[in-house]
Amino acid sequence: MTLATYDHLDGNAAAGELSSIFAIDVTAAEGQCANCGATKRFAEAHLYMHGPGVVARCAVCEHVLLRLVNARHRVFLDVRGLTYLSLDTAQVQV
């Protein structure tokens, strides 16, 4: 079964949505896929957006890294697909 992968965006596209939870820019964060172990910048993740929620998938194995839902007055975040996410706290935002 071949997968068509032309229809994804990347981590840059989700940064605005994720800013409701992350105080530090997430695109430069490094993350490790809990499924295949690939370590990449979040900017390189495959993003599927504008469905019921935001879904970030590993660029290597396509497993879900992170999901986010903006419900009416709550935000739901699932990061089980990441072994870790590492952000540079010294990073200047702008």
Next chain:
Amino acid sequence: MPTISRGFSGRRSAADVKLPPGQYLTTDFPVLSAGPTPHVPLDKWEFAISDGANVLRRWDWKSFRELPSETVTVDLHCVTRWSKLGTTWEGVSLDTLFADLNTDASHVMAHSYGDYTTNLPLNDLRNKQAWIAFRFNGEDLAPEHGGPARLLVPHLYLWKSAKWVRGITLMHHDKPGFWESLGYHIYGDPWREQRYSGE
């Protein structure tokens, strides 16, 4: 209070129709997905009903297409607020697939090619409420809209109509699927505006 953008109306058309609360009418057919579009060759496609341990029924594309199908015209309501009215589908009714299957299961989990899942009460799949649909508006269902075949359950929000469906697993308890486990309503009735959990 969001800033109103003068003159912006989006892609909707103004028609005086009765829509579920909070919905907007659309004339196109947005493509929303949680992952890459699978391309399933028809000679590999199958649909199975399982009880979690055993496969109870299985159809390949040939045997599936030999089943009696029907054409229905239904309205679609997506939880992202668009509604598309009067869509025509051809599919096999779940009543046909369950015809001689006895079960005391109360719920099902629908599984798709890829990793998408969604849960429903078994009763919501029966009594002319659900189909495995393979044609849309007179043409073979395109992959981006769930082809070769998708689940179609129009009385619930469209996230329950799993694209690229590959089977259903019978359950004796309700369990949340992909979106239900992340804040979406476990049932999803658009007429009671059951978008999110706790509503």
Next chain:
Amino acid sequence: MWRVGTVVALRDETATARTITLEVPDWPGHAAGQHVDLQLTAPDGYSAVRSYSIASAPNSQKRIELTVERLPNGEVSPYLTQEVAVGDHLELRGPIGGWFVWRAQQTEPIQLIAGGSGIVPLMAMIRSRASAGSSAPFRLLYSVREPEAVFYRDELEVLAHHDDSVSIDYAYTRASPRNWPRPPARIDAALIASATWPSNLFPTFYICGPTSFVETAAGLLSANGNSPDKIKTERFGPTGERK
């Protein structure tokens, strides 16, 4: 955190693309390559959010420029390119993005690769380089359908002629100017080899455009001996619109 900007100027870049200048009183400043999310809300409450790259260089003014391309079946781009007028208010979030940025402190050779409207954030980098007085060597490979589709044509022309360390190569994919040495074609290995910095200079690459363009270009660069750590990408989706 949403801000409100006022449209203070509009400028057509091509028959289908327009630059919108927004005055944003509480704008915190931005880095070249960052984008904003615009939220459009209809009177009945219906809303749509789209991302647009900032085209203007970082500066101390509270103004930013966005260049928007009108897509045939777009929901938001027709409104932004044809309906929006000076004086209108637009709701925005940003600046967003800390990875796909170029800062004037970078001195290494920079290779920019644009696919269609992907030129927008790369133009912010080119403008940033100019306003910062940087002498970092820049090359731009701009893949575009035809000459009429080029954004910022005059500005790029002036740059190419007056600055020895910015060079520009155009790759036309559907129709090229008369006597153009290369027939219309998508970017390929030969073009990458001839029109980009060689890998032994260890340039940093910025690729922006539709998803399929970015994936193709990134693959060609990797095959040409460049390390993935040196390649930064930003995808605009199959239609070129980020949604």
